[in-house]
Amino acid sequence: MKKIITTLVVAGAVGSAAVLGGAYFGVVNVGADDPHSPAVFAFLAMARDRSVEVRARDIEVPHLKDEALIRTGAGNYNAMCVSCHLAPGIEKTELSQALYPAPPNLTKQGAVGDPAAAFWTIKHGIKATGMPAWGKSMGDQYIWGLVAFLEELPQMNPEQYKTLVASSGGHQHGGGEGATHSHHETEMAESDDHHAKPDSKTHTHKDGKTHTHEG
Helix, strand or coil: CHHHHHHHHHHHHHHHHHHHHHHHCCCCCCCCCCCCCHHHHHHHHHHHHHHHHHHHCCCCCCCCCCHHHHHHHHHHHHHHCHHHHCECCECCCHHHHHCCCCCCCHHHHCCCCCHHHHHHHHHHCECCCCECCHHHCCCHHHHHHHHHHHHHHHHCCHHHHHHHHHHCCCCCCCCCCCCCCCHHHHHHHHHHHHHCCCCEEEEECCCCCEEEEEC
16 A cells, blocks of 8 residues: 555656646747647636536526616626627627637627626636636626626617617716727727827928928
8 A cells, every 4th residue: 555655646746847847948838829638728727617517606696687778788898898709790800719718609609508607707707717806996886787687688789789888878887987999999099109100290390391200
């Protein structure tokens, strides 16, 4: 028995050293365009799902059929979530295609039948997935609005989605937000402005020569 224990300890030490050595020497490819092996992916998915389930088990779910709550969630979803999780009529975006693991298409699965888990995930985020911890800037009532909206999302067509978003208060979670917009659209607009050609300014010097400067 003692020999077996010693063998297991040695094997464990050798295995740990091999893993650490592989990590140190860069054997592990952390590129998002190089997927995990099926076994590693399955293990990470299990660890993620169980972690959320355990932490969400005692969360008390409020009434999610309140129309005002759903409308609030629609405005915030349109502003904050569409770039990754899509919307009716939007099949893919640059972010939804580039992130790994791929963000779930919430137009098809909604809150996956577990609103408490959805609330926990939105509030706390998921490490190394691109899912932010929105609870750092959003009050719980607004997060529940997103959950309530997700419960309805899979049944919506594009027109119903647009109508609900238009009737919402737009992007709002207690910080003075108001305009209905998509963060993805804002980022693209800011990027276009950043790369736009600077304004030209013309100056005439005492010698009568005119010079044009950019910016």
